[in-house]
Amino acid sequence: MATPLRKTPSKSDRKREVILAAALELFSRSGVDGASLDRVAERADVSKTNLIYYYPSKDALYAAVLNNVLSLWLVPLEAIDRANSPQEAIATYIRQKITFSRDHADASRLFCFEILYGAPVLGGRLRDRLQPVMDEKAAVFAHWIASGQMAAVDPYQFLYSLWATTQHFADFASQIEALSRRTLDDPAFFEESVAHVTALFLARIRP
Template identity: 40%
Template sequence: MNDPSPIRKPSRIQQRNRKLILDAALEVFSNHGYRGATLDLIAARAGLSKPNILYYFEGKEDIHVTLLNQLMDSWLAPLREIDPMGDPMEEVLAYVHRKLEMSRDLPRESRLFANEVLQGAPRMAPHLETVLKPLVDDTADLIEGWIAAGKLAAVDPRHLLFSIWATTQHYADFDAQVRVLMDEADVQEGARAHLDMMFRRLLVP
């Protein structure tokens, strides 16, 4: 019996085109939301024809889900990097700093995530339930352990995480407003100092 044919790896052109499509789609989805995005807009942004888009993806939803899957991996990485053996205060603040850096470096991804959740997470719900929730549960247990040991002030761990997400992702999701209202050349530097002080004061036992 012959062995099944090996799976062929995508060519460089195929890899390049997929990357072009996903990058264009990220721009379109983050600016127009899922409902406002169209394959025509994505094709125009990518510089490819609509049939070429459909050669690589089944349709708009397939592209959107692919982007969300990639996003979740990078979005959850800082939460997974919290070290249970590290200094509790510094570990939480390092997480705040990393999330703030992501708002600077990945603003389109932040808006993509926000738009999906605002719509009720119709395409991301399985990830929220099976990937995000267990990770948040584990992180909440870790923080509760630090609180019980007297290393952090008594706060609700989940509300703490919500506050971190809200304050850091604001700088990506409301970037246009921030740039109008702030005169600082480096908004990130001021934001980092402010959030560091705020959360440190909140969490000192």
């Protein structure tokens, strides 16, 4: 029984999760360098030495958190499927991504931090994991365009703009709050935002 395949998470698995959650919370507010392991341990309610027992270094902890985040980040892309119409697919994608910006603002911010740093940890993963998905989605767009279902756009540029506008609600939340005094937690502002972004992209692809 070298590597037991249990369905119920072990005690140490649960502890790792608690630590990861605490790390995400703090790293996403102050950046990696702005947050100390002391505070992460405190937040996770473990001793610092114990934390280091589970994650041998700060870099290792940071990398673990980031990999979790990347996985979450990829989920909404599944909506972009040739089985759907482009209008449905894009509307669904936008709603899911803005929902993600509301419910996982910390993950979005941490991702943004990492990219600002120049993607030192995630750089390779972007090519290994994101690039293939992106090429796949670009092919779906090409299919929709070729079959006259949507206007011709550069799929890469189109995806960049989709990411930018939807993540903006998480990454620039404090600016939006300073200027509009509104949050995605306000259901009216949430729906308003979804409607606005959806209208922006659907107008563009009208055949």
